[in-house]
Amino acid sequence: MSQLPSHITGSGKKRPAHADRTPVYALVGNPNCGKSTLFNALTGLKQKVGNYPGVTVEKKIGETYSQHGKPIKIIDLPGAYSLAARSPDEAVTRDVLLGRRSDTPQPDRILCIVDATNLERNLYLVHQILDLGRPVILVVNMMDLAESSGLQLRVDRLEQALGIPVIACEAVNGKGLVELKLAMSRSDLPLARHSWDIPVAVAPAVAELQASLTDNDGRSPLVARAEALLLLTDFDTVRVAGSTPLSARTTDILATWQKHWEGEGTDWAGTLVGSRYAAITKLCVDIVQQTGATGPTTSDKIDAIVVHPLWGWVVFGGVMTLFFLSIFTFAQGPMEWIGDQTASLANWLKATMPEGDLRSLLTDGIIGGVGTIITFLPQILILYFFIGLLENTGYMARAAFIMDRLMSRVGLNGKSFIPLLSSYACAIPGIMATRTIEDPKDRLVTILVAPLMSCSARLPVYLLMIAALLPGTTMPVLTKVGIMLLMYALGTAGAFGFAWLFKRTLLKGRPPMMIMELPPYRLPGIKDVALHMFERAGLFLRKAGTVILGISIVLWFLTTYPKHPDATAAATEQIAYSFAGRAGHAIEPVIKPLGFDWRIGIGLITSFAAREVFVSSMGVIFGAESANDDTTTLRVALQKATWPGGAPVFTTLVCFTLMVYYVFAMQCMSTVAVVKRETNGWKWPLFQIGYMTGTAWLVCFVIYQTGRALGY
Amino acid sequence: MTTPLKKLSPLCQLAAGATGRVCELRGDEDFCQRLREMGFGEAALVTKVSGSTTSLCQINGTRIALSHAAAMNIMIELLPIGPAHDRSRAPFPAPASPKLNATDRTR
Structure with missing residues (x-):
């Protein structure tokens, strides 16, 4: 036990002196504020993608160098609107920032990125983060978009008001990156001059929770205060595996206060959000000014067609046709090439190695098993390229919007569309894409039905059976295509049917409360799309190299x-x-x-x-x-x-x-x-x-x- | 609670192109909280862009899609003014509405 009070010694795990180790930055921001673009711009190819143990939430860590050539580690946290998490994604962001995860060290510094075109809403999360009392650098991204929509932002005034480095940036064009790197290289970062009045109604509760969090959960006083405020608005806290639960004492205090307020009829959550926004509005008075007249933006004009009740479906149909055509036609050549290469590798081994179990294991077991899976790599690459393109341009959210009506018939919402679409290529990326769905039941239903979408691994089976069923020469191609489409339709109908059934029986829930932001359209950043694509392909290959390799060996054993x-x-x-x-x-x-x-x-x-x-x-x-x-x-x-x-x-x-x-x-x-x-x-x-x-x-x-x- | 002067209707019933003021949020607490956190709280100005089942709205310069069930829980007072994006970023804020507990952030 240290003799010094905890506000001097800090809390949690002791870490070596600053100079000896790589500082860790956390990159935080709302969804669609250009976080990934900034992360890619800062780290380039020096990225590692993994998973937070126990949850399928992606853990992205990258490395960059300071102006003095010292390495800096950056953790790209999932996009969040608030620290009061509503999805597993947001829960991970919250837990890393609060130091609740044992697998990820609490970041030393925080890089908050905000969208200049919607500063106030973006500042809400920043406001919560400033409560944590950590050094923060604020990056105001998309300055170009703000300017073109007639907004004038006084970044210098924001810096003065907050007392932390604020950097105007256009991550897409690389503008402001030098300034950002300079700020990140500073050995001393000022803490924010951040003060706001906690509403009187909740102040005693905050004090009591803060004390308990410091004493029983080992938090430093500032983090404890931030967490206390958060707990009051974090209802049925989304819990994710791998995060330390709260102590029983803190949970008790929270329950007592909640009961007390419920009795009184105080809307403490609304009050807290309201007072935060009041503080933000006050802050923004001198900072944001509307200079030009605003009319419909280019985005609005595109949306007039793309989300139109009729034309929207035409565009959607066109995009989907292109999607399937590219997955099934462009991939054909490379897939055959990979197939030929693995076959010739197997043949070469057969020719050079003496016959025996080892040769059989290598050729039939490993090359046979892993090889067939790797054949699907081109399709996976095209799938991810396409999905990356759709997400990067902003169309994906529109597609989800259009599909929401259809999905709501079976009790799901538009957000389940992306996972189901990905599942046409492979159910695994599809299931991993469910992490943005807030409602746990909706998420589970989507996971349960995703594998019913006919994935590309079923294709060879369909092709063989169609070939066996209808000898090639006598049957018109259209019949074959018809049978193939029938199989796809059957799978899709099955997925929707079961989703409907599960939502009515096993996983009965409230109707989906979807709130989804439609980001403005942007020209796709090819670098971002390509990075995304290769990252996914890498994960897929890693899977092929581990899980599938193991299974292939076991199966080979069973047949030998x-x-x-x-x-x-x-x-x-x-x-x-x-x-x-x-x-x-x-x-x-x-x-x-x-x-x-x-x-x-x-x-x-x-x-x-x-x-x-x-x-x-x-x-x-x-x-x-x-x-x-x-x-x-x-x-x-x-x-x-x-x-x-x-x-x-x-x-x-x-x-x-x-x-x-x-x-x-x-x-x-x-x-x-x-x-x-x-x-x-x-x-x-x-x-x-x-x-x-x-x-x-x-x-x-x-x-x-x-x-x-x-x-x- | 609604006052007799205001005629409230759910957001999903707002006509495309019409602008309204959010007056009341119904439904679960966590849902209301998220709406408020996303700037969709009481007193926010919202313009309906399109949709009857799934609503597409413009609020504070951003476009937000809401499922039918979500839009049903947002009670709107219709305002006889133009689209919200013309007004949501007026240079200086209007005084906060006293009847609301400081949630007026539409300026």
Whole structure:
């Protein structure tokens, strides 16, 4: 125990003297204020993207150098309107700033970025942050936009009034960055001359909570005061995994005060927000001046078309068509190239290494498993490029606005649109994108239904089945496209249907209270979009390199062992003898009513790693000697496959049923892992597997048995 | 509470292009709080841009979309004036409205 009072020694973890270590800056601001652009401009490629343990909220840390060449660390915190968090994203920002997270040190200094075109609202968060008593640098971004809309901002006066460095900036053009770096390089940063009168009604409560936070939660007095103020407006505090909970004493005091006010009928929260805004308004009187006349801005003019009840849908339809066209056409070439490269790597290994288990593990297990996943990299890159472009220009919020009407029919809101859209490429980025949804129930419903959107991993299965179902030469292309679209429509309808069902039964909640800001349109910053795209691709590759690698090895083991007693046995016999083959036989009674035999069963089991593994499994099982992804050879092999009695396995009906099975079934280990992390437990991922695969079985059973009864 | 002089209607019923003053926020506390924090509190001037199910509004120079359920909870007094973006940033603030506890930030 230190003998000095805590306001001298500070609180929390002791850290080495300032000169010896890298100072940590936190970058904070409202959503859409240009935070990421500034972060990219400051750090360039020196960024590390990870996750806060326990939550799927992205943790971005970058590094830059001071004017004296010393490194500075910057944590890019998720955008927030207020420290009174309403979503997991905002909760992380709050908890890092308050020093509640053990995985992230409390930042030494705070870089607040505000949008000059809407200074007052942006200053609300700054006002809360100044309460923390940490050194703050205020960056007033988008000065160009403010100027063009006739606003004059006296940044020097703001600096005088607050007593902290205030820097006018245009992050997009790099203006003001030098000044910012200079300010960041200062060894001494003044604390804000920040005073505002806490409303009398809440003052005793603030004092009591502050004392308890200092004594029982180990906060320094200033942070304790800021946190006390926050607790009064932070109702059902969004709690995220990995954050230290409050002490029982503090919770008790808070509950007592809340009860007291409820009895009195005091609107303490409204009073607090009101007095903050009053202070901000007073501050802004001399700072913001409207010089020119304002009329509709360019953004408003674009919006007149883009959110128009009719034209809005036309634009939306056009954008979506372009989205799918680019994902499925532009990616074709690179995907084939990657496929060829992995195949030739496998062939080279086969040619150079002696035959044996190690070679088999490398070629069939690792290259076969990880290789097929990496094939999807071009699609993922295009997806993220497109999403980055839509977000960067400001269209994404409009798309969510347009879709809100449709989504509200099933009880979701427009914010669920982005996750569902991403899920057409891959459910994992989709699920990760749910973090901006405030309502936990809406978020969970979106996570539960996202994997029903037909992801690109289902494509190879659909393609193979369509090929097997309709021999290429005799069927018009339109029929194939029609079947493909039918599968997509089925998945989408399933997602909306289940969302509707869950919102009415299991996760009954209030109607969605969506408040979403539509940022002004901007020309996309290609650097930002490209950074975003490569960052995502990097995360995807890391996943492919870890989780999928592990699963691939396990699956390889299951299909390779135990060894067939006859060493010369064909690959087909070996698979039948392996653990996977035995499992296939074991589940045959369950899948026989759907028209699937044990060999398809093996495919269903192995493709639990990833859906497209079904194709390579079928390749190994049915055409061992030509085990590649060439669907033509495989198609012929499939058409020859028969039941013991001689009846063909892959009839038209079975092919169709199998496609439908893949539309609904939860056949993706990586998604399960992400959902588990996202929902902090096994309950929801298991439920998801159960309801999706259960539905798949039921629907397929109905289709197959009806089809049989009709004589197909 | 509403006074007999004011005729309040929910934001979703405001006609496109019309401007109103936020008079009352209903619904959950955390929802009201967020609205206030985003500058959508009592006495704010809001112009409806479009939408009947999902509302698009202009407030303090920013565009905010609100779902139907959210817009239902914002009670508006219709004002016979032009769009809010012409008035929301007048050079100097009007005196704060005494009846509201210092939440007037529309100037």
